Amino acid sequence: MGEIEYAAAIAQARERLAALGVTAKTGDLASAAAVGITELVWRNGPIEDAHAGARGRRNKLHDGVMFARNTWVYHQALEALNSTDQYALLRFEKRILDREFVWPGTSGTLTQFGYGALGEIKKHAKKRIDYLMYLQEEFSQEEFFLLAALHGFGAWDHFGMPAWEPRVRAAMDRLRGQDPGFVERLRIDYEIDFSVILKRAPAVVHDNLPEVERALLNAPYELGAETLNWFAWNPVLDRHP
Structure with missing residues (x-):
């Protein structure tokens, strides 16, 4: 070049x-x-x-x-x-x-x-x-x-870029049950039951969501590969589910 x-x-x-x-x-x-x-x-x-x-x-x-x-x-x-x-x-x-x-x-x-x-x-x-x-x-x-x-x-929206934080904040709203539109879109457009996904979530997602949020924003690897695999295989972190 x-x-x-x-x-x-x-x-x-x-x-x-x-x-x-x-x-x-x-x-x-x-x-x-x-x-x-x-x-x-x-x-x-x-x-x-x-x-x-x-x-x-x-x-x-x-x-x-x-x-x-x-x-x-x-x-x-x-x-x-x-x-x-x-x-x-x-x-x-x-x-x-x-x-x-x-x-x-x-x-x-x-x-x-x-x-x-x-x-x-x-x-x-x-x-x-x-x-x-x-x-x-x-x-x-x-x-x-x-x-x-x-x-x-x-x-551009991966960890380390400005768009990552909004993705994480949106995911936390979904996990806290504060985004009913997301749940409805999954059900109607993709025939996905979000409650089933949640049942399979790692214990830390159920027990310590603030820690999940902190780690995703700062050092996702601290959550461990198995927890991150759950995030990788469901739409909760997706921009457009």
């Missing part, structure tokens, strides 16, 4: 993020960049291919595990972006490629969950970290963040 293309990409990112209320001045540009880095380095790669196929089923790499892992990786990316250490991205790389570290929210490791694709996962991550380090060296901090954030535009 030449200088002209980079300039156009930076302008595009700045415009699109500003429309979401994300700018350097509002202080959440680093968060958007962390989402982009999570997508680029981790989520959209061999680990997702493994998750989506038979290997994912064999390795028990289900949606809840991915939910937990992706939100944890985001926090590591954000820490690297906020660091003044010039080698922070390399520390980030080492951390996410650690094969023996137990993934927060799970009882497994990269060795277990990525079995059969470990070499591909490492190659993918290292190549993209090299690219990010090039951008970090060539551009100002704001421009680097904008270029990194470009890779997260498909995740």
Whole structure:
């Protein structure tokens, strides 16, 4: 990508993020960049291919595990972006490629969950970290963040982006029984009985909804992969059920 293309990409990112209320001045540009880095380095790669196929089923790499892992990786990316250490991205790389570290929210490791694709996962991550380090060296901090954030535009309402909080608040209203329209839409349009979904909810959803809300807003992996799997497999967090 030449200088002209980079300039156009930076302008595009700045415009699109500003429309979401994300700018350097509002202080959440680093968060958007962390989402982009999570997508680029981790989520959209061999680990997702493994998750989506038979290997994912064999390795028990289900949606809840991915939910937990992706939100944890985001926090590591954000820490690297906020660091003044010039080698922070390399520390980030080492951390996410650690094969023996137990993934927060799970009882497994990269060795277990990525079995059969470990070499591909490492190659993918290292190549993209090299690219990010090039951008970090060539551009100002704001421009680097904008270029990194470009890779997260498909995740504009994921954890770490401004639209995530409204999704969580809406889900809490639904779980508290304060959104009868949602229940009716599920029943009429999709023939889904929301009360059945609720009966299958993890204990924490019934016993400590404030804790569920806090974790979803700040660190979803703290809820554990099994609870997150329940959220992944029902429409309560959906924008348009």
